[in-house]
Amino acid sequence: MKIIIHRGIDQIGGCITEISTERTRILIDLGQNLPNGEGHIQDDLANSESIEKLTKGIDAIFYTHYHGDHLGLFHLVPDVIPQYIGNVAKRVAMCRHHRLSLIKGREELSARELSKMERMITLEAKQIIKIGDIQVTPYFVSHSAYDAFMFLIVADGKRILHTGDFRDHGYLGKGLLKTIRFHINRHGRVDFLITEGTMLSRLNEKVKHENELKKDVSQIMKQYKNVFVLCSSTDMERLASFYAANNQMNKRPFVCDDFQKSVLDIFTETAGKESSLFDFSDSYSFRKDNDKLLHWMQDKGFCMLVRATDKFNDYISFLGSQIDISNTVLIYSMWKEYINPGSKHAVKRYLDFVEQFPKVEKIHTSGHASAECLAEVCNLVNPTTGIIPIHSEHSEEYRMLSIFEELKSKIITSTVTIENVTVEIPNRQKN
Template sequence: MQIVIHRGINQIGGCITEIATSTSRILIDLGQNLPDNTGDISDPLANSEAVERIVKGVDAIFYSHYHGDHVGLMEFVPEGVEQYIGSVAKEVMAVKAKYLRKEECTISILKTFNKLNEITKGNITIIPFLVSHSACDSYMFLIEADGKKVLHTGDFRDHGYIGEGLIPAIKKYIGQVDFLITEGTMLSRSNEKVPTESHLQMMARKLMHKHKYVFVLGSSTDIDRIATFHKANPDGRLFVCDSYQAEVLDVFTHNNGAYSGLYKFDNISVFPDSNLLKNMIDKGFCMMIRCNKNKGKYSKFTDLVIDRIPKSDRMAIYSMWSGYIAEGRNQKTEYIELLSKFDNVGQIHTSGHASQECLIKVCNLTAPRLAIIPIHSENSENFRQLLSYTDINSRIVTASECINGVDIIIRE
């Protein structure tokens, strides 16, 4: 067997992992590099030639979730290569493509899987496990090939609404593995506190009781976070968003609403609607806002609402990673510009990624016999420090080597 980390060592995002036997080959994720602070993406693999070279001869590509750093190179995949993603994730991507006027056909050809449904490609089997992340319908994969068990975690955490299912699922369905390929985003963000989504809900409720008009700048596809604000919004207040966001919420509701009331996004007020503004001012509201580079009718309505509410009465809650608004290389000027319209700005956020504590638990529980390969972290070597008190510390692999007949190839 061969495990190839095409990309993902010492960088967050742009993940591409390959697992191959002598007769079969699959890819986990085909991600694009994350954009810089100006929104530009520099990615030497974002072209047809590079992607064709990587996917040549693969039996299928499995995407862990719909974030661009995991699916971003999908558009360059040549026809005829099978590609799989979670069924709800596919629906969300289709809504996004429709509104961005991107080609929906790329998404329509995606095949789908559901949690725990085993898929076989040649002599490789893949079982997807639903995990909590800042994207709906995210998965880890257990891959079995040549008598070896490989767990690829994708992006995950245990502090979201479905996070408490993580450890029991690993105990029940996965157990010890031979190889663990794990994300380590939080290794370089050790100072960040990791509150649960339920805790954020309490914080949001407090702020919403103080302010009648609340604007939330957050991710439009982060199901947990939107559930947090939707649930915290006091009775009688409107929950307002545009038609794109409403359509995404509709996907969440019809797929996950029956599973938990938290994911039932009802009573949504959709703009633009000529009667809405007066109602919003009368009743108070929580409004989901975004930064829109091409100042269309979306931005115009947002600006109109902001301007109609006295500055002292309006509040913005910034609900994404603090690095985007802190001074430095990750700062996004459009966020700063939007938030500058408010005197009151609160921050409510928790990471979509596994805390250091959670990473240790997963490493100990899966007790990898042969290797731990850290990906999706700024410096994979940090993993050694994280596991320094455990006896699996010596199994961390961050450079190419052959272990028990398995070739691990790590490309920088």
């Protein structure tokens, strides 16, 4: 068997992992590189020719979740290759691509994206999928994208756990260790753990539980009548925190735009059936000519989900003339570095957007596993042969985690052959 880490050993995003036997080859994720601060994406693989070459002979592609750094190159994959994604994840991705299709000059690209996404085969947690002599089982994980999976892959008598992006400090994170204990470890040892290590380069970042974040949001909402929120429009658990905090306020409307409303509706129809925390039924789509909603917002105040786009700049300047600005705040709920002007990760679009608000509060917690959580998962899985940290700028630092001593020697960050398995890490020399 062979494991190829095409990308991800020394970068966050752009994840592509290949697992193959003599007969079968599959990919886990086909992500695009993350954009730079100006919004430009530098990615040698983001063209049909490169993806046709990379996917030649591939029997199936499995996506852990709908973030672009895992899913972004799906539209370049030839139709003969089946692509798999979570059922709800597919709906959210379709919704997003429908919105993108409204952007002028993007028609051809959007048509292609929508038709490829439409063809994707949907996955359910714990469903066993056989591709040739490789068996893949998805297990639910909590992440800043809903309907995300880790994959257990069985091939040539070896068991590989590919975690994808995950965390344990979200509302849905409490099942993580149980899933590993009762579904993965129960049926035998894992040989190779391929795990995310995003937080290895952000060890000083405070990781609080989503519940704590909700309490902090409530405090801010009590101080301000008008609350704008800049957060990811597809992070269901974060949206739930804002929705729940707003529900505690005196009948303030929870406002968003059409696109966000469609995403919230998907969550209400799916996760909302399992837990009322994800039932966003009481949310309202803003339009400048909706006087009734506008009067309600003026009267009671509001919580409004916004994005850093021209449309929202227009909404905000429209609302600005009709509400008390001194009683207004923007809660910025994304990674702090995006609006740190001195950071290499600073995003101009966000910086400009945030600047128009006199008061800004930063309330965020990561979508990724903390150092403690990574160590806990690693020790619990306790793989027999190898640990391959991906989705990290500092994969080698995985050995700094408080993991069992003997596991430290199993960390793989360059090409090696071990126990009849070749782990190939292109662009890196053999140890």
